[in-house]
Amino acid sequence: MHQELRLHGHIDDSIEYFVTVAARDAGRCHFYETQDAGLRIFAPGNEIVLDRTGLTHWGNGGSFCEYMYGVEQPVADLLKKEVENRLVLFGAAIQPDGELRFSNETSGRIPYDQIFTEGHAFSNCFFFLTGSVYGALKTQQEDILGLLGRSLKRSPRVGDSDDARLVDDLFSFLGHRSHFYLVRLINKKHKAYADLFRTLYFKYRSIPDSEYAHIKNLAQRLDVEESQQERIRIAEMYAHRDNRAIVDEYRNILVDCYHRGSITPQENARLNRLKTLALRNKIPLALFEPLDRSLGYEKMVERQRDYIAETREIFSGLLQEQQHLNIRITREDIIHLLHNKRRAMLNRDHAFDQILLEVSRQCDEKVYAGADVGIIEQLTSVINYLEHYEYCVTQINNIAFMPGVRIEEPVIREMQRRYRILARLDQELPQTLLFADLLHNRFVGMFGRQKVECLRDDLDAGKPVRTLCDHLHQISQREQLYDEILCQAKQRIHKTYTRHLHRHAYTSLKAEVSAVLRDKGLIEDTLPEQLFRDVMLNIEKENFYLKELLPRVLAENNFALREDFLDNSGLDRFYVEELENDYVKRHDLDAEVLETLRCPAEVMTEADTPFV
Numbered sequence: 373m374h375q376e377l378r379l380h381g382h383i384d385d386s387i388e389y390f391v392t393v394a395a396r397d398a399g400r401c402h403f404y405e406t407q408d409a410g411l412r413i414f415a416p417g418n419e420i421v422l423d424r425t426g427l428t429h430w431g432n433g434g435s436f437c438e439y440m441y442g443v444e445q446p447v448a449d450l451l452k453k454e455v456e457n458r459l460v461l462f463g464a465a466i467q468p469d470g471e472l473r474f475s476n477e478t479s480g481r482i483p484y485d486q487i488f489t490e491g492h493a494f495s496n497c498f499f500f501l502t503g504s505v506y507g508a509l510k511t512q513q514e515d516i517l518g519l520l521g522r523s524l525k526r527s528p529r530v531g532d533s534d535d536a537r538l539v540d541d542l543f544s545f546l547g548h549r550s551h552f553y554l555v556r557l558i559n560k561k562h563k564a565y566a567d568l569f570r571t572l573y574f575k576y577r578s579i580p581d582s583e584y585a586h587i588k589n590l591a592q593r594l595d596v597e598e599s600q601q602e603r604i605r606i607a608e609m610y611a612h613r614d615n616r617a618i619v620d621e622y623r624n625i626l627v628d629c630y631h632r633g634s635i636t637p638q639e640n641a642r643l644n645r646l647k648t649l650a651l652r653n654k655i656p657l658a659l660f661e662p663l664d665r666s667l668g669y670e671k672m673v674e675r676q677r678d679y680i681a682e683t684r685e686i687f688s689g690l691l692q693e694q695q696h697l698n699i700r701i702t703r704e705d706i707i708h709l710l711h712n713k714r715r716a717m718l719n720r721d722h723a724f725d726q727i728l729l730e731v732s733r734q735c736d737e738k739v740y741a742g743a744d745v746g747i748i749e750q751l752t753s754v755i756n757y758l759e760h761y762e763y764c765v766t767q768i769n770n771i772a773f774m775p776g777v778r779i780e781e782p783v784i785r786e787m788q789r790r791y792r793i794l795a796r797l798d799q800e801l802p803q804t805l806l807f808a809d810l811l812h813n814r815f816v817g818m819f820g821r822q823k824v825e826c827l828r829d830d831l832d833a834g835k836p837v838r839t840l841c842d843h844l845h846q847i848s849q850r851e852q853l854y855d856e857i858l859c860q861a862k863q864r865i866h867k868t869y870t871r872h873l874h875r876h877a878y879t880s881l882k883a884e885v886s887a888v889l890r891d892k893g894l895i896e897d898t899l900p901e902q903l904f905r906d907v908m909l910n911i912e913k914e915n916f917y918l919k920e921l922l923p924r925v926l927a928e929n930n931f932a933l934r935e936d937f938l939d940n941s942g943l944d945r946f947y948v949e950e951l952e953n954d955y956v957k958r959h960d961l962d963a964e965v966l967e968t969l970r971c972p973a974e975v976m977t978e979a980d981t982p983f984v
Contacts, residue, residue: 374543375399376536381411383422387484388558394539395503395551403553413553418500420555426483427557432512433500434461436524437492438531441619442606442662449525450666451627457530458491459521461513472517474510487557493604494562497530503550519545561594562604570608577612606658615655617932622646622660624935626667631812635672636719643669679712680723687731690747691738701750706757707797713758714805717765728755757797760790764806768827771844772810772820775851779844785837803828817944819851850903853894857907860885865911878908913941917948918955926965 375398379391391413393403404413410423418431436459439445449455463478487496504519505512520542524530529538535554543552569587572579579587591601609615625643629635635643647657664670686705701709716724732755735747767787770777794802807828810816816824823844830840864881882904889895917937925934938945952966 376539377401377403379404379411383410383424386559386561387422388560389422390535390556390558392535392539392554392556393551394543394554396548398551401551413555415500415502415551415553418502418553420498420500420553422555422557426481427487427498428479428481429462429498429500430479431500432462432478432505432509432516433498433553434459434464434513434516435487435491435496435498436460436530437496440492440603440607441610442659443603444662444666447630447666451630453624455525456528457525459524461517463510463513464517474513476509478509478513484557484559488559488562488600493600493607494559494566495531496557497535498555498557499553501546501550501552504546561596562600564594565591565596565601566604566608569605570611573608574612606662609656610659615650615659617930618646618650618655619659619663620932621935623663626663626669628812629669629672630667633672634715635669637721638719640673677721677723679715680721680727682708683712683724683727687727690731690750691734701754703797706754707801709754710757710761710794710797710801710805713761714765714809717762718809728758757794760793761805763787764790764794764802768806768810768824771827772813772816772824775817775819775855776848779841779848781837781841784841784844788831788837788840791831803832814938815945817946818942819847819854822847853889853900854903854907856889856892856894857885857899857904858911860888861907861911910943913943914951917941917943918951922952922955926961 374394374396377393377398380389382388389411391404391411393401395401403415404411406412407421408423410421412422413420415431418433419429420433421428436457439449439456439458445458449458461474462480463475464472465475467473488494501516505515523542523545527538527541529541532538535556539552539554543550546552565587568590572583572587576583590596610619622643625639625646629639647660649655650657650660686701686709689701713724716722732751735751739745739748764787767783771779791802791806794805807824810824811821811828826843826847827840830843835843861881864884882899885904886895886898889899890897921933921937924930938948949966956962956966
């Protein structure tokens with residue numbers, strides 16, 4: 373067990389500080405001294421000094437704060453939903469190659485204005501520690517990042533006003549001889565402005581002019597800069613529950629687009645519908661601007677159909693009248709065309725095929741008029757590669773999305789042949805074209821994903837067709853067995869086991885289901901224990917969703933809560949939708965309620981689009 377000592381004070385009418393020291397023998401620590409209306413916090417090799425105008429630091433440690441919504445942050449953090457906090461370690465810098473490097477130059481001075489401008493508007497933390505890290509300062513900083521970095525970036529307690537639980541969490545990662553020193557700085561004026569704005573916004577949503585005058589008067593009296601006012605207003609508006617749900621859904625779609633570097637027409641339409649919904653619900657469009665800016669929305673919209681323009685440009689070389697130019701379709705051109713075909717299929721965009729038909733017609737006319745027959749040979753080569761891709765992607769999507777699909781050796785053998793042809797263009801090409809989208813597709817089921825991963829690994833390793841088919845058959849058999857166990861178990865739980873299963877009931881249910889499956893010839897002895905446990909766990913998740921979560925989701929129209937459950941439960945989305953359909957019918961609800969509920973999630977990202 374560790375102890376904590378706390379020190380609280382004020383530098384002036386703007387800056388307030390809270391100091392916490394945690395150690396097993398904290399009661400014996402002498403860690404501070406006052407200096408001319410300031411404060412010095414010290415330990416062997418480390419110190420932080422607070423004076424009238426800023427903070428001076430020496431030794432190890434760094435600063436952290438909760439990210440304010442709307443504040444520019446590294447894209448790497450923005451793309452990770454679990455990252456909530458900004459972390460800066462003294463002496464660390466991001467190099468042009470993206471690598472984080474440390475130096476022994478960790479001392480410095482930071483004015484208070486800079487602290488509350490670059491970090492959080494009214495609450496920022498500084499820290500150092502002893503007893504867990506040793507050696508040169510850059511080595512200590514690297515060790516601190518390994519010990520505390522992940523927790524500091526993700527802890528939801530950083531934004532809390534009480535540091536006790538935060539320090540408890542952090543100290544658990546340190547050795548028993550460690551001393552942890554935390555300094556939280558509060559800008560009292562900025563916090564007062566934030567508190568008033570939040571109170572009025574949460575009460576009125578659209579703040580009346582008479583009430584907004586109080587906010588303006590407070591800002592003038594406290595001398596809060598306009599830029600800080602705007603930062604605080606955007607962050608507090610985002611904090612409202614209704615606003616957060618819509619903005620987070622908008623962010624999730626944009627993040628998916630950013631990962632691919634493109635945005636589909638369906639996604640763009642969905643983003644615009646979310647903005648329309650925001651206006652209807654009095655959510656300021658200013659909440660979407662930071663995401664658009666950070667994730668490059670405008671650039672992605674501009675590039676939305678760039679693949680069509682590129683396709684026209686590549687094929688135009690075949691139709692040149694100047695024979696002496698000798699323009700040919702190169703290997704790189706074919707790779708670009710394959711990627712463009714992929715994007716056209718994902719977007720349900722028939723423009724690519726229309727271009728191909730038009731080019732084929734024009735090439736035939738040119739050859740008939742006396743042009744070199746070589747242009748037909750080039751076009752035929754391109755069409756063959758496109759057919760190889762379409763065949764593979766169609767068969768793989770069938771395997772991924774169609775439970776119980778037959779795995780036939782001739783089909784797998786033909787797929788393997790075409791896969792190798794694509795791989796000769798570029799070894800990594802089949803992975804990108806055929807598997808990357810599927811493995812990010814939220815609608816691929818548990819066993820479908822296992823089949824896709826197995827197929828990818830076996831094709832890449834060059835396994836024999838018989839081995840590949842055997843592996844897929846094994847997964848299909850587990851899938852069939854899982855479905856049958858699920859069906860039999862649900863029937864018996866509904867009829868007989870109406871309460872929570874105790875150990876004896878669990879054993880009896882397993883024996884009954886085993887007997888049925890033996891009679892059907894699906895098993896020889898007893899059920900695989902892990903598979904049966906997976907089924908029972910998923911039944912519990914299903915019951916929780918139908919009895920507790922779904923009624924709340926429907927009552928509140930809370931699609932964010934539904935998405936959170938789908939993302940974390942591991943249940944197949946198509947299966948959950950079937951449960952929802954049955955629930956609506958059973959309770960005689962309007963079917964349109966499901967369309968409204970699913971609307972945010974049902975915008976198929978490119979990765980969510982099957983080619984079945």
